Amino acid sequence: MKEFKNVYVFNHPLIKHKIAILRDKNTGMKEFRELIEEITTIMTYESMADVALQPVRIETPLEVTTQYKVPEESIAIVPILRAGLGMVNGVHKVFPTAKVGHIGMYRDEETLEPQEYYCKLPDGIEKKTVFLVDPMLATGGSACDALDALKKRGCKKIKFMAIIGAPEGVEKVATAHPDVPVYVSTLDRCLNENGYILPGLGDAGDRLFGTK
Ligand code: PRP
Ligand code: URA
Numbered sequence: 001m002k003e004f005k006n007v008y009v010f011n012h013p014l015i016k017h018k019i020a021i022l023r024d025k026n027t028g029m030k031e032f033r034e035l036i037e038e039i040t041t042i043m044t045y046e047s048m049a050d051v052a053l054q055p056v057r058i059e060t061p062l063e064v065t066t067q068y069k070v071p072e073e074s075i076a077i078v079p080i081l082r083a084g085l086g087m088v089n090g091v092h093k094v095f096p097t098a099k100v101g102h103i104g105m106y107r108d109e110e111t112l113e114p115q116e117y118y119c120k121l122p123d124g125i126e127k128k129t130v131f132l133v134d135p136m137l138a139t140g141g142s143a144c145d146a147l148d149a150l151k152k153r154g155c156k157k158i159k160f161m162a163i164i165g166a167p168e169g170v171e172k173v174a175t176a177h178p179d180v181p182v183y184v185s186t187l188d189r190c191l192n193e194n195g196y197i198l199p200g201l202g203d204a205g206d207r208l209f210g211t212k
Pocket of ligand 2: 083136138195196197198200201202203204205
């Protein structure tokens, strides 16, 4: 795959360990859900190195000092329904007060084209740093359309986080949205003829919610 300035692939050993278990077809729904959440929390830490901090006055037991905090209300989480829901708690572990918007997209199984069926975002989202989350970045259609939808509604600072990315999808999103940092835990080999990521983990939504 070409190199992109806005693509970050994590090679953290702990993430690799957890992804190995996540991929295993014998990993059950409960453990799958917990792993998605844990990996998301690690990714959130890793992707926040550039977060804007605000000076605050703090009184320690010994003296007054100026320290730095992430401003309340500056972060929003937007999962792409359904599978993105599995990542919300993982970001909330780091930013418990982050408001949550939802974008509903499904892939037409024949054409693999994404269809938007729902969008509800918190007030003032255009001023926040938005974490758009979806465990799977396959053809990139869903992520590109969700990013278009957020930008259309005024969002300016967006970070996209996916647990597994296919080169095809990463390239598509990175090219269409060069202003959006794209974070993936791992870059897989390719897509199969049905648009599934190889080696992948199967259908993330079904494994998270026990459908199928
Ligand atoms: C999956 C996944 C992404 C999308 C990725 O969702 O969670 O949203 O496919 O594919 P793409 O990059 O080719 O667009 P799916 O459409 O299966 O819906 P679900 O989350 O409801 O299971
Ligand atoms: N969506 C999934 O859930 N899995 C894939 O491999 C591709 C798209």
